[in-house]
Amino acid sequence: NLASSFALNRNLSSSISEGSGGGAEKATEELLSLPEVEKILNDVGADGVKVIQAPKRCEFTDYIVVATGRSPWHVRNISQALIYKIKQKQKGAKRMLLPTVVGQEGGKWIVIDSGKLIVHAVDEKARAYYNFEGLWSENNTNTDHHYQELGKAFVKIRPTRNNTKRR
């Protein structure tokens, strides 16, 4: 019994014939809750942590967290800290449910995908290159706004550091 609802033709001449919704999520409860993630990112010293509520087009997740690392090692450390916390939480369980980590080898952009919560750990260059804020802001339709970016292109913003070892 397929509940088929045909989508309208998109402007890129692709038409999808699909039923309602996509694949179900792997686990109904979260591996890590949002305040816990924020606390870990703060402890690790990640800069520029931003929590974005997933826009409507991203139905596969609820929250997107973007965090910046200062170096490839730091970015890998962020992802390992989150995984460590998840493992600790699930200690003693019969089976551990671990998130998917994409990009662990190169420390430029690591995605930790745990169903409802996706954490992107990037380094500063990658963050500027991919421009995540522009991508997931509410009124964006995934088109490039060249005029706006040019205005900001020559402004140097000093990033704020979340560094515990202050000189």
Next chain:
Amino acid sequence: MIQVQTYLNVADNTGAQKLMCIRILGSNKKNANIGEIIVEAIPNMSIKKSEVVKAVIVRSTKGLRRESGMAVRFDENAAVIINNDRSPKGTRVFGPVARELRDKNFAKIVSLAPEL
């Protein structure tokens, strides 16, 4: 079902416009579907023309079948150019992508995609 000599559209903003598959990586198969990495040639503009790059198929006219019985088909074959650690070379992805990419460790492309 993308095989050697298949022309694909490009679904990102790298500047390339057409890609031709010259090999399917990772296995000795003849056909590739969504989520497989292939090696491409003949792009345009910002990537140099006739450069060999890796790309992952995100849309195919053959489509997929999910375990629930639902079938997904697209009107074109499209790919996203990636580099060796599976992150896309461009900054944006255009058009819908199949949801199965997430399970095949392409969460980066899925998170850049406008719709699923």
